[in-house]
Amino acid sequence: MVKAAYVHIPFCEYICHYCDFNKIFIQNQPVELYLDYLQTEIVRVMQTHDKQELDTIFIGGGTPTALNEAQLTQLMTTISRHLLPSNKNIEFTVEANPGDLSYEKMRLLKSFGVNRFSIGVQSFEDRLLEKIGRVHRKNDVLRTVEDAKKAGFDNLSIDLMFGLPGQTAEDFERTLDLALALDVQHFSAYSLIIEPKTVFYNLVQKGRLPLPPQEEEARMYELLMSRMEQAGFNQYEISNFSLPFMESLHNLTYWNNEEYFGFGAGAHGYVNGMREVNAGPLKKYMALIDESGSPITTRHKVTEAERMEEELFLGLRKTAGVSKQVFKQKFGQELTDVFKSPINEQKQKGLLEEDESSIFLSVQGRLLGNEVFQSFIGLS
CATH class of the missing domain: 1.10.10.920 (Arc Repressor Mutant, subunit A)
Incomplete structure (x- = not known):
């Protein structure tokens, strides 16, 4: 029984220097056409499954909130009709960037049943945000969290990163101070990993990326665990901390090794014992849906071992x-x-x-x- 669905929106206003997810600049892209094909994929898959069984939906990217209000309405209408259960309240999360999540978009998403935001903050140090290719700044985060609360959201998660170029443990402690003062319910905090095909990977190859020593990165992680515990957050996973009963149900689906749908360009799914991967490039994703009815390019039957x-x-x-x-x-x-x-x-x-x-x-x-x-x- 599949109880979770992930929906991928690959469009971004900008590309972060560390990101290796499937993404593309939104300018001059066929966003509405992509959303049409996404609906086709969802409808065809769900013809043989019961949406009432879903307990969690997560819209990630890319940057889902890079879509304008009309495009978000198109996306949310598809999800409301074909994925969102009608007989129960579920965890319904949208990944968001502080720079482009307006109050109006928040109200729109809430009207469609979204009840949780995962906000990509990464740091409260403006100089570090600039180094990693983020365009938002500390004040954008403060506004976004305040607006989300005004819009009626009481399940907010913040993403943080440590081990960033030029970052010290003192930098990270200041970020933790500000993050914990925001009165949110959940934190995800990850160390920087240099992935191929990213700006940072190219800089590392050229010896031009000054990363903290491993001892300093370990100190940041120990600081993270200590400060979260002191603030009453339970570390329920290596990189995730929550107030009681506010764990991410969607992420627990992955860590509990349970099955989930993956919709959209480059999305991964795990259904009926098969791990599946969709085509990443938009043209190929849409062409495969036209040609075969499915954008899946790789299927692997998971053995018992x-x-x-x-x-x-x-x-x-x-x-x-x-x-x-x-x-x-x-x-x-x-x-x-x-x-x-x-x-x-x-x-x-x-x-x-x-x-x-x-x-x-x-x-x-x-x-x-x-x-x-x-x-x-x-x-x-």
Whole structure:
């Protein structure tokens, strides 16, 4: 049963220097035509599924709020008709940039049932925002959060980044001070990862990107965990913190290794045991829908061994870890039998802990999560 849907809007007003998501400058693009094809994809998929089963919808990008009000109305009408359940309240999130989320757009989105924003703040240091290619500034964030509250939103998430070029732990602490003063319900905080085909990747290749040393980045992460705990936020996943009962249901779908729809150019989905990837370029996405009725370019049937591995390296992102009981229910085998060797190895390193009900990362393990995850791949 598929309980989550992701919808991708690839258009942006500008391109951030670190971003490797499927995106394109919105100027002179066939936005309305893309939204027509997106509707076609959604309608065809949902003909064989029940939208009433959905518990969460997430519209990401790109920058969904780069769309104008008429385009947003077109998009939201499609989602309201073909994805949004009519018999229950669900978590309905839109990814937003502080610079282009106007009060009018907020009210429009709320009228269609959107009840959560994920706001791409990244930093409250204007000089760092400029370095990473963001065009909003600190005051834009303050206005956006204030307007969202006025518009009736009481489930707001803020994205932060650390390990940025030229960033110090003191910079990050000032950002945390301002972020925690905003009275929002959720934070996602990620270290900068240099991805191929980005501006930052090219600068690194040329030796022109001054990144903080690993020790300073680790200090920022430790500071993050400490400050969030002091403020009453629960670290329920390596990079995510929430007030009680305000966890992101959509992201938990991924970490719980559950299935989800992926709609739009470049979107990924996981349906009926198949991991699927849509064409990324707009022309190819639309052409495939015309030619075959589906924009999917890659399908992979997930084997039982792969499912077990995914259960581990996705589930261990959660601070609660991987449940032994749930693993046994899903796979009919004991977790500690299937992965006995890597579990013992990572426990000896002090990166993994175990109790009667689950295995989970130690605090030190959260700093070295990728090393732990890698140890579970190719062994089951």
